Amino acid sequence: MQWVVIALWLIYATLSLLSPNATGNHYHLASWQTFGLHLAIVLPVLVVWLVALRGALAFKHYAGIITGGVEARSMNLIAMGLLWLVAYLISLSLLGNILPYFAHSPAITWLVSLRNQVPPLINLIAFGLLYLGSHRLQRVVTFTTWTRGSSWLMVAFLIFASLFALEFATTDVPNNLNGIPIYTMSRPVLLVTMILPYMLAWFMGLLAAFNILKYARQVKGLLYRQALRGVARGIVAIVGCIAIFEVLIVAVRFLAGLSLGSLLLVMYALLLLGGLGFWWVQTGAQQLGKLEVTE
Amino acid sequence: MTPEESNNELYRQVVLITEEYLGPAAPRFVARQINFHLGKSPQELVTDDLPKLVEWSKLTLGLLTEDRQVVAQFADKLARLGEGQL
Known part of the structure; x- marks a missing residue:
């Protein structure tokens, strides 16, 4: 699996480094500086992909060890959700980097649609699985998702989501960014096929994060809780990082106004948070696995 | 067979105590200790097995945490099962 990810990264890196994209022109960079900029992005991306894969596989391995246990089905669904998130990260980068090669081709219309609509669906599946798995944890420990704190957070989320949808529906966006169309469908269609899946995904991701944190706090077992804490912290970081990243993708026009330094800073911060999240999941899953195999 | 389904009260008590540490x-964990170190099924656990089970469980838990107090407390709770003090 690791070799598949490395092969996909090689494709991504080649597409990125040889890209006819006008990013350099946008920031008035020389060609060697543009090359360096792409390199400064593709290398950390490889690290994050590999860390993400190892984290998701470590958790899947743990879910496999506990087959038959009361929490096994929940953990397996969460592991599948994490693996779909790895697929999401890869699809997002690959689809985004194919576009510049087709900027002047008639295929650009459906490629842009593919870039805009496929990742939200993968993300919806991933967060949906995380939510289903976390919800089933209520069979192991009695906890309720809807406490006063989580309800208020949800109200805040719904207000944010409504404002976000309204802003998306009413604000004019430039036709293209670096010569590539941002959207190729009408706003009402995009609201249903792109914004709605993102919002549903964020909603389920938030609920999954609540459930996993509550489970980690309330489940019996001093050592089990210690091991699970890392996994819970990791999943919360991953959900948060991906949700923030997606808000920025949809609000790409705000990013276009940022200086190159600020843009890189935002990107590195998100890569670091996501990478840390998956690393916490990996170390937590390894600790949980140790509880299962030590004799 | 889950501990809840088992009619072996001692096994159920051992699992109950272990749950405080391993959830x-x-x-x-308990089934592994009994199978691997006592060479029997959890259903067959009897009070005479307890000293050996306590020793092995203590040793194994010691591999999972560096907190000696936790390990000692766990072993003590298991040992008291044999004395009928729980």
């Missing part, structure tokens, strides 16, 4: 991993 949902406890039934599997």
Whole structure:
């Protein structure tokens, strides 16, 4: 699996480094500086992909060890959700980097649609699985998702989501960014096929994060809780990082106004948070696995 | 067979104590200790097995945490099962 990810990264890196994209022109960079900029992005991306894969596989391995246990089905669904998130990260980068090669081709219309609509669906599946798995944890420990704190957070989320949808529906966006169309469908269609899946995904991701944190706090077992804490912290970081990243993708026009330094800073911060999240999941899953195999 | 389904009260008590430390991993941990170190099924656990089970469980838990107090407390609780003090 690791070799598949490395092969996909090689494709991504080649597409990125040889890209006819006008990013350099946008920031008035020389060609060697543009090359360096792409390199400064593709290398950390490889690290994050590999860390993400190892984290998701470590958790899947743990879910496999506990087959038959009361929490096994929940953990397996969460592991599948994490693996779909790895697929999401890869699809997002690959689809985004194919576009510049087709900027002047008639295929650009459906490629842009593919870039805009496929990742939200993968993300919806991933967060949906995380939510289903976390919800089933209520069979192991009695906890309720809807406490006063989580309800208020949800109200805040719904207000944010409504404002976000309204802003998306009413604000004019430039036709293209670096010569590539941002959207190729009408706003009402995009609201249903792109914004709605993102919002549903964020909603389920938030609920999954609540459930996993509550489970980690309330489940019996001093050592089990210690091991699970890392996994819970990791999943919360991953959900948060991906949700923030997606808000920025949809609000790409705000990013276009940022200086190159600020843009890189935002990107590195998100890569670091996501990478840390998956690393916490990996170390937590390894600790949980140790509880299962030590004799 | 889950501990809840088992009619062996001692096994159920051992799992109950282990759950305080290992949560949902406890039934599997106890079953492993009994199978591997006592060479029998959890259903066959008897009071005479307790000293050996306590020793092995203490040793194994010691591999999972560096907190000696936790390990000693766990072993003590298990040992008291044999004395009928729980």
